[in-house]
Amino acid sequence: MRQLLLLCASMASFSCLNIHTVIAASKIQLAQKLNCNNAQTQLEINRCAQLSYQNADQKLNKLYQQLLPKLSRSRKQKLIAAQSAWIQFRDASCEFEKSEYEGGTIAPSIYLGCLEKNTKQRTQELQGYLQADL
Structure with a gap:
């Protein structure tokens, strides 16, 4: 039961984030790691x-x-x-x-x-x- 409550709490906090912020952050992270020579x-x-x-x-x-x-x-x-x-x-x-x-x-x-x-x-x-x- 406790794990379910923790999961729900983490999902609720994630849903508060702006999806565009999450997408932008992932694009920035990919761009920083992208090495087209390798x-x-x-x-x-x-x-x-x-x-x-x-x-x-x-x-x-x-x-x-x-x-x-x-x-x-x-x-x-x-x-x-x-x-x-x-x-x-x-x-x-x-x-x-x-x-x-x-x-x-x-x-x-x-x-x-x-x-x-x-x-x-x-x-x-x-x-x-x-x-x-x-």
Whole structure:
């Protein structure tokens, strides 16, 4: 009976905590422990893959925003259409690549790695456009 009362008391004190505070604290703890050069668990590998892809995506978007104002109206519209089609293709292609591992814990890192690889390739293409005589 005493153990049940202790359990209820601890649950009551936990329920008083703001769930966002608990989530934020766990994210901070994960970020502090995360070493992408030596990820030990699949969760860490997936999180590192996510961070790596986000970094590549930020570089792509920055370059894209630098390129757009340098183009004529007609070419700008064509690049916007091409970029939209490329994003759809990239995402569908990476979904296909991930499908081999569907349901497995490695599937997210396969998908994110594919996104990163394709995003870096597209960044190089846009860099070439930016450096070319427009």
